[in-house]
Amino acid sequence: MVEESATDDAWRVLQGLSRGSEVEIVRLDGSRWKGTLVPGHELSGARVVQLKLPSGYNVGLSILPSDRVSVNPPAPPPNGVSAPAPRGATGQQATAGGVSLLTTGGTIASRIDYRTGGVKPVKEEGEILSFYPTLERGGPVRIRSVFDRLSEEIGPGDWVALAEAVAEEFRSGARGVVVAHGTDTLGYTAAALAFALPRLPGPVVLVGAQRSPDRPSSDGSSNLEAAVELARLGRLSEVVVLMHEGLSDDRFAVHRATRVRKMHSSRRDAFRSRNGPPIGTVDAQGVHLTPEARAPSTGPVEVDTRMDVQAQLCWFYPGLDPALAERSVLGCRGVILAGTGLGHVASSHLPWIRRAVEGGAVVGMTTQCLEGASDPYVYSTGRELLRAGVTYLADLLPEVAYVKMLFALGRSQDPAVVRRLLLEDWAGEFAVRHPVAEPD
Amino acid sequence: MVEESATDDAWRVLQGLSRGSEVEIVRLDGSRWKGTLVPGHELSGARVVQLKLPSGYNVGLSILPSDRVSVNPPAPPPNGVSAPAPRGATGQQATAGGVSLLTTGGTIASRIDYRTGGVKPVKEEGEILSFYPTLERGGPVRIRSVFDRLSEEIGPGDWVALAEAVAEEFRSGARGVVVAHGTDTLGYTAAALAFALPRLPGPVVLVGAQRSPDRPSSDGSSNLEAAVELARLGRLSEVVVLMHEGLSDDRFAVHRATRVRKMHSSRRDAFRSRNGPPIGTVDAQGVHLTPEARAPSTGPVEVDTRMDVQAQLCWFYPGLDPALAERSVLGCRGVILAGTGLGHVASSHLPWIRRAVEGGAVVGMTTQCLEGASDPYVYSTGRELLRAGVTYLADLLPEVAYVKMLFALGRSQDPAVVRRLLLEDWAGEFAVRHPVAEPD
Structure with a gap:
């Protein structure tokens, strides 16, 4: 002092x-x-x-x-770089070897509107830096707004824009990219970026907050700083989601983008890896990655955003009318079923599934249990669905299978090729199975 | 020996x-x-x-x-009751103060068909007893087959038959009723029985198996014996699900029927209570219930199976076409949305939701996170949905909200009454909130 x-x-x-x-x-x-x-x-x-x-x-x-x-006074960052505040236009310069932060809206860049009691987005770079005063402690961060909306509004078109923006940051020399995103659909966007960016020179870290930065219990600051640290230091070349590992502010889980899901509507540690543990953690001692994390690759970033959105995600439940299910997939080239247990639907749904497959649609099966794998060989129902032409997608999450379907449809018009693409491992989406490991 | x-x-x-x-x-x-x-x-x-x-x-x-x-030789049961085998027709007699076991098909009453490699149901009482030789150790068990199908085939009509059958067993003097059921839709049926049986004189224990009884790793025998013990001894008058608590065979979790979900496609401990811990356990020392478990009530069993199945469960995801969502709920009196996060959908869905509500439909909101509560007051999206007439259903699971909707629609033609019924606690479906407790 x-x-x-x-x-x-x-x-x-x-x-x-x-x-x-x-x-x-x-x-x-x-x-x-x-x-x-x-x-x-x-x-x-x-x-x-x-x-x-x-x-x-x-x-x-x-x-x-x-x-x-x-x-x-504000601590200067290490390496003799001058203190960032007051900032002005410095955030606009390219930062070779540095970190880029792309904002998209969402709670992490929102504040409470005390007139309505709700949360509204923060748009200006200066305001983001003033909410996160220690963001640049480890070095300058280039901040860029790609778009600005709550994550429930983000869809396939936005995934394309975001993938292009991430690629551009790497082409401009970024070592790692942080994407601040609303948590509601963070898992969907993470999977989409993982599929759209088949080669990455460094980490892409999606991060969100469950509470806005001006609320007493906000997790935004600690999440964002840890995400920047991971992007700056992590020996990693894949898309990941970084969020609180537990309820304390000093430890963060690094989840593979294709195996993570928001499992609580409000807790700070809502995000959970499915079918296996996180691929790393960040804490006060630094970045810790498991051998499963994909090491940095050489060569330039690759981006492939071809998609066809003529696909549906269909959750099965008792009482679901087969006629209605058929009507909801008319005209679709792809259908992902979220079946019960090992991947089952009532046999009354077999006729429309057969018709869809005969009409050229690719029908993929996942499990609504959200953990474990689908498997057609245990029960007669599974074998019937297999005979009807359903492709069993092992342990893909229903949402991840749906996102992958859009990209697979974008890459081929041939249902046989689409089926093959769905079963290929693009981005670590099929878990290494740990038969005796505890899931949580 | x-x-x-x-x-x-x-x-x-x-x-x-x-x-x-x-x-x-x-x-x-x-x-x-x-x-x-x-x-x-x-x-x-x-x-x-x-x-x-x-x-x-x-x-x-x-x-x-x-x-x-x-x-x-087989151990005789206590209380001097003669050993059950050979059995013949003894299972048909009423068992005042005893346990009734209702079978419905499913893995717990299935065996491997080694010609096809799949699993097929076991129908005969004698075969069930021969698979579960120690079932009657604690006293005679009356066994009755209500129907015989894999659980993905079970729907609202079966819930009515099963609720009536459970009520009949209590009227015949049973102290507790065990329902052996396939695990795929066990959670849906459990919720339906809880809503259809507003007053119970004793426990109704739903139980399943993740592996058929003739497989080396079967969990059917230990689950079934623990379920019978809970039905025989438990001071409990609600519908519960009993399954393995962990991977070992000596401890079983007792889940409230309206707060449980199959969270793994194959593990023995797939069933998990949501938004709170199980309401009890069964182990070698006996039955242990928490204060939350509903104590035995006096008076006869009540059954109310009125339902209207003109309802849909609609999972929101990025890319879902609003026109398609609207088409899928046409003619419905009730819609349950599984929104993202605190209960959100993209604003492009607001117009059809408004039209559905104006047309007299009741639209309920839940969270696809499956833990935590929906809440319309945090974000502008929630307040917009509230203004559109959506009823926020707190921490009801999407599936449970859907099942409850069928019963609520069956009990009133008036949307205002249906909305009120949905928000009433019928069977402990709204969790006591534990703000700082760990969910798992």
Whole structure:
């Protein structure tokens, strides 16, 4: 702590500080609040500061005349690079060997709108940096907005734009790319990027937040910093999702993009690898990757965004009308079924499935259990579906199989080729099986 | 061990024994195989016996002339009731205060068909008892087949038949009822029975097996015996699912029927309670129920199987065509959406949702995360959906919400009443929230 205010007006000192300053506020009652200054939200009245505590939680403090304040200015990043704030247009320059952060909207780049009580997106680079004051501690980060929407609005067209944007960052010399994305459909986009980017020179790290950055319990800052660190240091050349491993702010799981799913609507550790453990972790000691993580490849980035969206994902359930299921896939070149158990549907659905296959559609089977594999050889139902022409897709998640179907259809008009493509391992989407391992 | 064969023909001794006998086979090499005799499968050649080992695994042993055999006859049940085998028609008699076992088909009542390599159902009571020789150890079990099909074939009409059959067993004096059911749709049927049986005098225990009873790794025997014990002893008056808690054969989880889901296609411990822990366990020490388990009620069983099946379960995903979604719910009185995250769909779906609600349909929202709750108040998308007339169903699983919708529609023609019914707690389907508890 290099400055100290022992006057009765801590508020005046605080007003003069830039975002990212580390401060400690000591009250007459002996309580101490130590943290990093972050922007106050819209309704913060006079004499209120927002502090990000070392725990990752934000707190709003009403500053009393009797408070004392100790201040550290924002820490300069290592390697002698000058401190980033005030920033201006520096984020626009190419950063050879550095990290690019692509924003797409979503909670990680949102704040509470206190008039409506909801969350609304943050669009400006400066605002993102002011919410994440320590983002550039390890080196400069180039920030670019690809689009700006909540993730439930993101679809196949956006996947193309995002894959192109990621490729462009690598072509401009980026070592790694971070994609900040809403968590709702983060898993779908992650799988799409993994399939659209068959060769990568470095890591592509998708990251989100379950709470917006101006909320006390926000996970955005810690997630984003860990994602930047992984993109900057990780010996990795695949698309991954980085999110909280548990409820604490000091450990992050690195999930393979094609084997991850949001398994809780609100917890910080909502994202879980399926059919196997994460392929790595990030913590205070650095980046730790398992041997399963794909090591950096040489050669330029490859991008192949050909897709055909004439496909449906059809969840089976008791009571589902076969006529309705058939109507919902009319005109489709591809259908992914999320069957029960090992990949089953009621036999009343066999006739339309046979007709779809005879009409040239590719019908793939997955399990709605979301863990374990589909297998047509155990029960008579599976063998009947196999005879009807259904392709069993082992342990692909239903969503991942659907995304892969769009790309497979884009790469061939021949159903036999599409079936073969679906069964090939493109991006580690088929798990190495661990027959006795615990899934969670 | 009361008899011993020291001759060179263990095979002759084994042939004379009834199923359920406990034997120990000692080989010249010193190896010992101790277990319960179970029927051999179809291709078991001469001189092969099937033993269920204490671990729960079955093993087929080819009997050598040099083998020695020690034999215990089947244990008589306690309370002086005579041993059940040979059985004949005794299973047909009413068992006041006892346990009824209703079979419906499924793996737990199936065996491998070694000609096709698949699994086919076992229909006869005698065969069930011969597969599960120790089923009646704690007292007689009345066995009745309600229907006989793989669970992916079971639908709303079967739920009615099964609810009536359960009610009939209680009216005949049963203390508890066990329902053996295929695991694929066990969760759907469990929820349906919970909603169709608003008052129960004792436990209804649904149980299944992930492996058929003649396979070495079958879990059917241990699951079924634990289910019978829970039905016989448990101070419980609700519908539950009992399955392996972990991978070992000595501990079973008791899941509330409306909060359980098959989360793995093949593991013994595939069934998991969602949004909270199981409400009990069964182990060698007996039955252990948490305070959340509903205690036995007085008064006769109540059954209300009114349903309207004009409802759809619609999973949202990026790329889902709104026109297609609308077409799939035409004519429906009820729609359950499995949205992303806190319960979102792309805004392009708002118009058809508004039209459906204006047309008198009830549209309910759940989360496809399968854990956590839906909540319309966090994001603008949720508030828009709320304004469109969508009913947010908190932490109901999508499948459970769909099953409940059928019953709610059956109980009223008025959309406002249906909405209110959906939000009422009928059978513990809304979890007590544990804000900081770990889900698994």
